[in-house]
Amino acid sequence: MLTKGIDVRASRTHNVGLFATEPIPIGTAIWNPCVKCSRWSKEEVAALPEARFAALDIYGHLLSDGSLLLPCLGAYLMNHSCEANVLDTGLDFGVAVRDIAAGEEVTCDYATFTEDGGWSMECRCHSPRCRHLITTEQGGDLMIRSRWRGQVESALRHAAEVDQPLHDVLVELSEPYRRVLKGMTSLEQVSTGASVCAPAFASP
Ligand SMILES: [Zn+2]
Numbered sequence: 525m526l527t528k529g530i531d532v533r534a535s536r537t538h539n540v541g542l543f544a545t546e547p548i549p550i551g552t553a554i555w556n557p558c559v560k561c562s563r564w565s566k567e568e569v570a571a572l573p574e575a576r577f578a579a580l581d582i583y584g585h586l587l588s589d590g591s592l593l594l595p596c597l598g599a600y601l602m603n604h605s606c607e608a609n610v611l612d613t614g615l616d617f618g619v620a621v622r623d624i625a626a627g628e629e630v631t632c633d634y635a636t637f638t639e640d641g642g643w644s645m646e647c648r649c650h651s652p653r654c655r656h657l658i659t660t661e662q663g664g665d666l667m668i669r670s671r672w673r674g675q676v677e678s679a680l681r682h683a684a685e686v687d688q689p690l691h692d693v694l695v696e697l698s699e700p701y702r703r704v705l706k707g708m709t710s711l712e713q714v715s716t717g718a719s720v721c722a723p724a725f726a727s728p
């Protein structure tokens with residue numbers, strides 16, 4: 525599921541990307557894996573022709589149970605940036621980690637998709653922090669994780685106060701979100717071990 529106020533447009537760094545059409549404040553939940561996202565089970569993934577899998581793997585991401593998820597409502601078009609304005613560390617939804625201006629591209633960090641082992645991509649995000657070669661192994665790097673954690677926790681301090689267009693679906697699907705609404709803001713308190721790679725609705 526993808527929050528409102530985001531549109532698909534031509535991107536400076538990729539063919540297309542997601543752009544805010546209105547200001548999105550820090551703490552807003554931007555997307556989450558949901559039951560309306562397209563999903564292929566581990567067995568279905570194994571049976572896919574190689575070319576079909578390669579095409580799906582560009583936009584989809586693997587979940588911890590081996591299934592492949594293609595986020596709905598165009599959320600799969602979110603591009604990578606090494607200074608992403610959306611992160612999901614410790615959460616089963618992506619949250620805006622700073623205010624996003626109208627017209628700004630909405631980006632996440634592909635290294636957070638830690639179940640996609642062995643995956644890598646050359647990055648041209650032009651950020652001063654660009655890591656140039658992005659790998660899913662970086663998602664386990666303690667320095668990177670610690671930075672993400674600080675960003676996510678500062679976002680969570682705003683999450684209970686801002687308008688949350690995804691409120692209904694998150695209340696139903698996300699225990700971390702329910703904890704945030706109770707005023708919890710540290711990942712120790714909020715995180716259940718669920719992540720965008722291991723959402724609660726997926727089979728264990
Ligand atoms: Zn969805």
Ligand SMILES: [Zn+2]
Pocket residue numbers: 605606607647648649650651653654655656
């Ligand atoms: Zn980069």
